[in-house]
Amino acid sequence: MTASSGGDVTLRNVRPYDGGEPVDVVVREGVIARIAPAGATDAEGEVVDAGGRWIGPGMWDGHVHFTQHVIRRRRVDLTETRSADDVLDVVRRARAEGAPLSDGMLMGYGFRDGLWPVPASLDALDAAVSDVPVVLVSGDLHCGWMNRAAARRFGLALDETGLLREGPWIQLLHSFDQAGDLPHSAYREAADDAASRGIVGIVEYEKTDNVAEWSERTAAGITSLRADIAVWSDRLESVISDGRRTGDVVDEQGLITFGRLKVIVDGSLNTRTAWCWDPYPGMDPAHPHACGMESVPIPELRRLLERARGAGIEAAVHAIGDRANTEVLDTFEALGMKGVIEHAQLVREDDFARFARLGLIASVQPEHAMDDRDVADHHWAGRTGRAFAFGSLHRAGVSLRLGSDAPVAPLDPWISLSAATARSRGDRDAWHPEQRLPLDVALAASVRTSLAVGQPADLVISDRDPYASDRDELREMQVAATLLGGRFTWRTI
Numbered sequence: 001m002t003a004s005s006g007g008d009v010t011l012r013n014v015r016p017y018d019g020g021e022p023v024d025v026v027v028r029e030g031v032i033a034r035i036a037p038a039g040a041t042d043a044e045g046e047v048v049d050a051g052g053r054w055i056g057p058g059m060w061d062g063h064v065h066f067t068q069h070v071i072r073r074r075r076v077d078l079t080e081t082r083s084a085d086d087v088l089d090v091v092r093r094a095r096a097e098g099a100p101l102s103d104g105m106l107m108g109y110g111f112r113d114g115l116w117p118v119p120a121s122l123d124a125l126d127a128a129v130s131d132v133p134v135v136l137v138s139g140d141l142h143c144g145w146m147n148r149a150a151a152r153r154f155g156l157a158l159d160e161t162g163l164l165r166e167g168p169w170i171q172l173l174h175s176f177d178q179a180g181d182l183p184h185s186a187y188r189e190a191a192d193d194a195a196s197r198g199i200v201g202i203v204e205y206e207k208t209d210n211v212a213e214w215s216e217r218t219a220a221g222i223t224s225l226r227a228d229i230a231v232w233s234d235r236l237e238s239v240i241s242d243g244r245r246t247g248d249v250v251d252e253q254g255l256i257t258f259g260r261l262k263v264i265v266d267g268s269l270n271t272r273t274a275w276c277w278d279p280y281p282g283m284d285p286a287h288p289h290a291c292g293m294e295s296v297p298i299p300e301l302r303r304l305l306e307r308a309r310g311a312g313i314e315a316a317v318h319a320i321g322d323r324a325n326t327e328v329l330d331t332f333e334a335l336g337m338k339g340v341i342e343h344a345q346l347v348r349e350d351d352f353a354r355f356a357r358l359g360l361i362a363s364v365q366p367e368h369a370m371d372d373r374d375v376a377d378h379h380w381a382g383r384t385g386r387a388f389a390f391g392s393l394h395r396a397g398v399s400l401r402l403g404s405d406a407p408v409a410p411l412d413p414w415i416s417l418s419a420a421t422a423r424s425r426g427d428r429d430a431w432h433p434e435q436r437l438p439l440d441v442a443l444a445a446s447v448r449t450s451l452a453v454g455q456p457a458d459l460v461i462s463d464r465d466p467y468a469s470d471r472d473e474l475r476e477m478q479v480a481a482t483l484l485g486g487r488f489t490w491r492t493i
Contacts, residue, residue, distance in 0.1 A: 003218060003223035003253035003254065003255055003485075003487075004030065004226070004253060004254035004255050004484070004485045005029060005030025005031075005254075005485035005486060005487065006027070006030055006457070006483070006484075006485055006486035006487025006488070007029075007045055007046070007486065007487075008026075008027060008028050008029070008044045008045025008046070008486070009026075009027045009044075009045045009046045009047075009048060009457075009483075009486055009488075010024060010025070010026050010027070010041075010043040010044055010045060010046070010047045010048070011024065011025040011026075011027070011048050011050055011055065011459075011461070012024050012038065012039075012043070012047060012048065012049045012050060013038045013039075013049055013050050013051060013052050014038075014050040014052075014053060014054065014055040014461060015052060015053070015054045015055065015465065016054070016055060016056070016451055017054055017055065017056035017443065017451070017465070017466060017467065018056075018440075018451075019467075021037060021038070022037075022038040022052060023035050023036060023037060023038055024036050024037070024038050024039065024040070024041050024043075025055065025451075025457075025459075026041060026043070026044050027044075027045070027457040027483070027486040028044060028045075028486075029486070030456060030457055030485035030486040030487070031454065031455070031456060031457055031486070032451070032452065032453050032454065032455050032456075032457050033453065034453060035451070035452070035453060048481070048491075048493060049493070050461055050480070050481075050493060051493070053461050053462060053463055053480050053493070054461065054462050054463075054464065054465045054466070055451065055459060055460070055461050055462075056443070056447070056451060056459070056460055056462075056466075057447035057448070057449045057450055057451060057455075057458060057459065057460070058198060058199070058200030058201070058447065058449065058458035058459050058460050058482060058483065058484065059197070059198045059199045059200060059413035059446050059447060059460060060199070060200065060201045060202065060203070060401075060403075060413075060446060060447060060448050061194070061199055061201075061202045061203065061402075061403045061404050061406065061411060061413060061416075062203050062363045062401035062402055062403030062445075062446075063203055063205060063342060063363055063365060063401075063403035063404065063405045064202040064203060064204055064205065064403065064404065064405070064406045064411060065141065065204075065205055065206050065405070065406065065407065065408075066187070066190070066202065066204055066206060066227075066406075067182070067206050067208065068141065068206070068406075068407050069190060069406040069407045069411055070182055070186050070187055070190045071102075071109075071176075071182065071407075072109050072110075072407040073186075073190075074100070074102060074107075074186075075102070075107045075108050075109040075137065076090060076091065076094045076099055076106065076107065076108035076109070076136075077090075077108070077109065077110060078090055078108045078109060078110040078111040078136065078139075079109075079110035079139065081110070081111055081112075082115075082116075083116050083117060083118065084113070084116055084118050084119065084120055084121065084124065085118070087108075087111050087136065087145075088124060088125065088128045090108070091106070091108060091125070091128050091129055091134060091136070092128045092129065094106065094108070095128075095129045095131075095132070101132065102176070103176070104132065104133065105132065105133040105134070105135050105150065105153075105176075106129060106132050106133070106134045106135075107134075107135050107136070107137065107176070108134075108135075108136040108137065109136070109137045109139070109407065110137070110138075110139045111136055111137075111138055111139060111145065112138065112139045112140070112270050112371075112375070113138070113143075113145075113163075113270065113271075114269065114270040114271075114272065114372075114375035114378070114379065115374060115375055115378060119161060120145050120161045120162055120163050121160065121161060121162065122146075122147070122148065122158055122159070122160055122161060122162030123160070125145060125146070125147045125162050126147045126148050126149075126162075128147075129147060130147060130148065130149060131149070132149060133146070133147065133149040133150035133152075133153050134146060134147040134149065134150055135150050135176070137173065138270065138271065139270065139371070139408060140268040140269070140270045140271060140408055141170075141173065141268075141407075141408060142165065142166060142169070142170070142267050142268040142270070142271040142273060143163050143164060143165040143166070143169055143271045143273075144163070144164050144169050144172070144173065145161075145162050145163050146158060146162055146164065147162065154172060156168075165267065165271055165273060165293075166267050166271070166273055166293055166295055167295055170207070170264070174206075174207045174208060184217065184220045184221075184222060187217055187222050188220075188221070188222045188224075190411075191222050191224040191225045192224050192489070192490070193411075194224065194225060194411050195224040195225065195482045195484070195489035195490040196479060196482070196490045197411070197412045197413060197414065197479055198413060198414070198460035198462065198477075198479045198482050198490075199225065199411070199413060199482070200225065200226060200458040200459075200460075200482065200483075200484045200489070201225055201226035201227065201228070201448065201458070202225055202226075202227050202228075202411075203227075203228045203230070203259060203363075203401075203403065204227045204228065204229045204230060204259075205230045205262050205316075205342075206230075207232045207234075207262075209235065210229035210230065210231065211229065211231075211239065211242075211244065211250050211256075211258065214227055214229055214250070214251065214256045215250055215251040215252075215256060218251045218252075218253040218255050218256060219251070219252065219253070223253060223255060223484075223489075224484065224489040224490075225255070225484070225489075226255050226256070226257070226458075226484065227255065227256050227257070228257050228258075228259035228260075229250070229256060229257070229258060229259050230259050230260050230261070230262040230316060231244075231258075231259075231260075231261055231262065231313070232261075232262050232263075233261065233263060233296075233304050236261060236304065236307065236308065236313075239258070239313070240307075240311040240313070244258045244313070245258065245311065245312035245313060246258060246259060246260060246312060246313050246314040258313075259314075259316070260313065260314045260315055260316040260339070260340065261304065261305070261308040261313050261314070261315045261316070262316050262317075262318070262342075263296055263301055263304055263305075263315065263316075263317045263318065264295050264296060264317075264318040265294065265295055265296050265298075265301060265317055265318055265319050265324045265327065265328055266292055266293060266294060266295055266318070266319060266320055266321050266323075266324035267292060267293050267295060267320070268320055269320060269321075269345060269346075269372055269375060269376060269379060269380070270372065270375055272292065272379060273289070273292050273293040273295075274292045274320035274321035274324065274345065274346065275291060275292040275293060275294050275295075275319075275320075275321040275323045275324040275327075276291045276292050276321040276322055276323050276324075276346065276380075277291065277321075277322050277323045277326075277348070278291065278383070279291050280292070280379050281378065281379060281381065291321075291323065292321050292323070292324075294324075294327075298327050298330075298331060301317065301327075301328070301331055302331050302334070302335065305317075305331065305332075305335055305337060305339075306335060309335065309337055314337075314338070314339055314340075315337065315339040315340070316339060316340040316341075316342055316363070317331075317332075317339065317340070317341055317342065318342045318343060319341050319342070319343060319344060320343045320344075320345045320346065321345075321346055322346040322347055322348050322351070322383075322386075325341065325344055325346070325347050325348070325351055326348060326351055328341055329341075329351055329354050329355065329358065329360070332358055332360060333354070333358055338358070338359045338360060338361075339360060339361070340360065340361045340362075340363050340401070341355070341360055341361070341362055341363065342363045343363070343364065343365065343368075343405075344362045344363075344364060344393070345364075345368070345372075345387060345388055346380060346383060346386065346387050347386055347389055347392070347393075348386070349386060352386075352389070352392050352393060352395075352396040352398070353396050353397075355393060355396060355398040356396045356397035356398045359399075360398070360399075361398075361399045361400070361401055362393050362398050362399070362400050362401070363400075363401045363403060364388070364390055364393070364400060364401070364402060364403070365402070365403050365404055365405045365408070365409055365416070366388075366390065366402060366416045366417075366419035366420035366437075366442075367404065367409035367410070367415050367416055367419045368388065368405065368408065368409060369387075369388035369390075369419060369423065369431065369435075370419050370423075370424070370425050370431075371408075371409065372388075373431045376388070384431075384432060385432060385434075387432075388432075388435065389432075389435050390420055390435055390436075390437050391434055391435040391436055391437060392435065394437055394441055399445075400437075400441070400445040401445050401446075402416045402417070402420060402442060402445045402446045403416065404416060413446050414474055414475055414476070414477040415475055416442075416446065417439070417442050417443065417446060417466070417474055417475075418471050418472070418474040418475035419475075420436070420437045420442040420445075421436055421437055421438070421439050421442050421471075421474070422436065422471040422474075423435060423436050424471065425471070425475070439466060439467060443466065456485055457483055457485055457486035458483065458484055458485065459481075459482070459483040460479060460481070460482050460483075461479070461480045461481040461482075461493070462477050462478065462479055462480060463477070463478040463479070463480055464477060464478070479492075480492050480493045481493055
């Protein structure tokens with residue numbers, strides 16, 4: 001028996017999410033073998049009384065940077081900062097209190113400078129801490145703020161802000177991950193935490209050798225999750241030489257599947273590098289990056305997608321700004337390829353129908369709309385009716401997948417479901433409520449299986465009925481059990 005399937009178990013007295021009377025679910029060798037009215041079928045294997053709780057397919061997170069998610073726990077938390085001064089206060093205090101260093105560096109995560117009243121300053125960060133390298137990672141992962149000690153260490157020539165953005169920064173960021181010494185226990189803890197929220201699988205977009213690293217993790221007993229793993233362009237020829245194709249199982253435990261080529265075409269909203277048709281406020285229209293940045297030129301994107309297609313590898317392309325989405329749609333259409341567009345945060349009205357006509361999947365992160373509503377109102381003023389436009393995508397007939405982009409948002413499907421269906425949190429009104437998704441649509445975009453005989457027993461049992469839960473109850477849903485292939489990866493029952 002592999003780690004992808006468990007033994008026999010009978011789940012007594014559970015209520016399906018899609019309604020109906022309580023049932024018993026019999027699992028045999030990792031597959032749903034029988035569903036019958038509660039008490040009307042013989043038990044097999046371990047018998048677990050769910051006490052009338054609710055059951056549905058196990059959750060998937062459609063976009064994760066797992067190592068970044070694990071590392072976040074070890075970095076100074078900047079997520080509550082609202083200005084450069086806030087960040088500097090946190091960094092000074094962390095250094096004074098002896099915050100642990102990572103490979104000799106003081107590292108922080110989570111600042112968002114899109115609405116700072118005073119911009120970042122290299123001199124200010126240097127004045128706060130100069131005796132060790134300081135590297136601060138933005139909440140969207142698309143830029144970093146560094147002091148001069150860090151610049152010297154990495155041979156960088158920083159401008160007066162101390163900010164490094166997009167390609168050079170992303171390359172540097174992933175070099176930190178490779179240099180770090182993260183034990184398997186840290187990954188195991190993060191995987192188990194995800195299972196405690198009902199997650200059975202993730203789509204992994206780390207820029208690393210995911211085949212080797214995830215195979216090593218499952219061999220070491222990190223078996224709480226399935227993972228579809230991506231490859232970036234710098235390793236594309238290597239995986240083609242190895243004969244990898246989309247859908248191949250790559251580990252002996254049967255949990256890790258080779259996924260797609262990941263290409264980043266533009267930047268992000270908070271970093272003001274998302275590639276748009278219109279300039280950002282306050283930018284000189286003649287500036288080469290007034291409308292954002294084209295991270296990978298479109299001719300190169302086409303070359304990469306053609307190369308991947310010829311080798312049986314599908315594609316997932318990051319596009320946030322409306323021009324990036326248009327250009328990526330054009331490229332998929334020209335090649336006659338299907339694939340995934342990651343984020344799709346700003347889309348031209350004419351392009352919603354094109355998504356559907358081309359058969360492309362929109363992989364979206366609902367909590368980003370809650371994090372970024374104010375910065376979108378400022379930097380995309382007059383265009384936010386088509387920003388994070390999940391409802392428009394759905395009404396156009398586009399297939400959706402929901403995710404977190406963890407660590408950018410929490411690795412928690414219930415937070416994504418709440419944000420997608422309510423478009424609000426805390427004491428704020430719904431932001432563009434016309435873009436809310438129906439719960440059944442959001443749930444379908446968060447799973448890969450169904451509660452049906454013959455389906456893999458990837459299941460979640462929750463303490464509440466999602467359909468009877470309000471915004472905050474959905475966000476804080478308590479999970480009683482998670483099963484992966486009929487094997488409990490989390491349980492309180």
